[in-house]
Amino acid sequence: MTITDNILRLKKQKQAIILAHNYQRPEVQDIADYVGDSIELCRKAMEEKDAKTIIFSAVDFMAESASILNPDKKVFLPSPGARCPMAQMLPREQVRVWKKKYLKAPVVLYVNTLAEAKAECDICCTSANAVEVISSLDADTVLFGPDHNLVWYVQQKTGKNIIPIPKKGFCPTHLLFLKEDIELSKQQHPDAVVAVHPECTSDVQSMADFVGSTSQICRYAKQARAKKYIIATEVGIIHRLQRENPKKEFIIAYDGAICPNMKLNTLERIYLSLKEEKHPMAVPNPIAKKARKALENMISLTP
Numbered sequence: 001m002t003i004t005d006n007i008l009r010l011k012k013q014k015q016a017i018i019l020a021h022n023y024q025r026p027e028v029q030d031i032a033d034y035v036g037d038s039i040e041l042c043r044k045a046m047e048e049k050d051a052k053t054i055i056f057s058a059v060d061f062m063a064e065s066a067s068i069l070n071p072d073k074k075v076f077l078p079s080p081g082a083r084c085p086m087a088q089m090l091p092r093e094q095v096r097v098w099k100k101k102y103l104k105a106p107v108v109l110y111v112n113t114l115a116e117a118k119a120e121c122d123i124c125c126t127s128a129n130a131v132e133v134i135s136s137l138d139a140d141t142v143l144f145g146p147d148h149n150l151v152w153y154v155q156q157k158t159g160k161n162i163i164p165i166p167k168k169g170f171c172p173t174h175l176l177f178l179k180e181d182i183e184l185s186k187q188q189h190p191d192a193v194v195a196v197h198p199e200c201t202s203d204v205q206s207m208a209d210f211v212g213s214t215s216q217i218c219r220y221a222k223q224a225r226a227k228k229y230i231i232a233t234e235v236g237i238i239h240r241l242q243r244e245n246p247k248k249e250f251i252i253a254y255d256g257a258i259c260p261n262m263k264l265n266t267l268e269r270i271y272l273s274l275k276e277e278k279h280p281m282a283v284p285n286p287i288a289k290k291a292r293k294a295l296e297n298m299i300s301l302t303p
Helices: 003-013 026-031 038-047 060-069 092-101 130-136 148-158 179-188 214-223 237-244 267-276 285-301
Strands: 016-021 034-036 053-057 074-076 107-110 123-125 141-145 161-164 193-196 228-232 249-252
Touching (some): 003 026, 016 026, 016 038, 026 267, 034 038, 038 053, 038 060, 053 267, 060 074, 060 285, 092 107, 107 130, 123 130, 130 141, 130 148, 130 285, 148 161, 179 193, 193 214, 214 237, 228 237, 237 249
Parallel strands (some): 016 034, 016 053, 107 141, 193 228, 228 249
């Protein structure tokens, strides 16, 4: 039996589902029950009432969120080293410091934060619904973190005074895309449209025909008439885009834009996680309770 056969056998035996983020390896995406962005996968985890086990092939904060929202299910992260560098940039203590500085400002945290930080905020958001979440707040000044490029994007869309916490939080992978990469790609493919993730710098975002989350980029690629697309987000998304749009062409703006943490999850590690129930995701109850409220507030705003 192949490793894929073994995974499928164990999945059935343990009533498990495999969730994979859009940045996962192609072979991991192909074996997953669902592939999507963080909010899509959290929804799927909640909707799968018969599942007893969730293998979340992504990074730490996503598996934490799935565990928080599904306390009755076992949640496993195939590789414990799959940690999001951006999430580490905003520990709980720093959120508390900013809350003391701006006592009346609501706190919105990107889901790319650890549970301990989420427990300190009023509501969470994803890159797909950040504008909607911020717009829904009855406040002109909002604390928002940790990605300051997403802050810039949301500020353009809402006109609100958004204070980034920390001042310069960022995704190391999206920071690799430069304005020059887009310019060169456009020279080489003048008929292509440019789709960019809002974790990219404002310079890169300003050159885009479309700015959106991974799920929004996927929808845009399906609906737009263009045959060729220059993509500025982690390279893993190209596999999904090409699979869903076989007659269209997708060019990554910089082929070195690889998140090493996302790529730590492999078929072998998924198999071991299923077989031996390795690397369970557990969030302490007091933190989980507070973080759940912030996540549920976000989900209630998103149809």
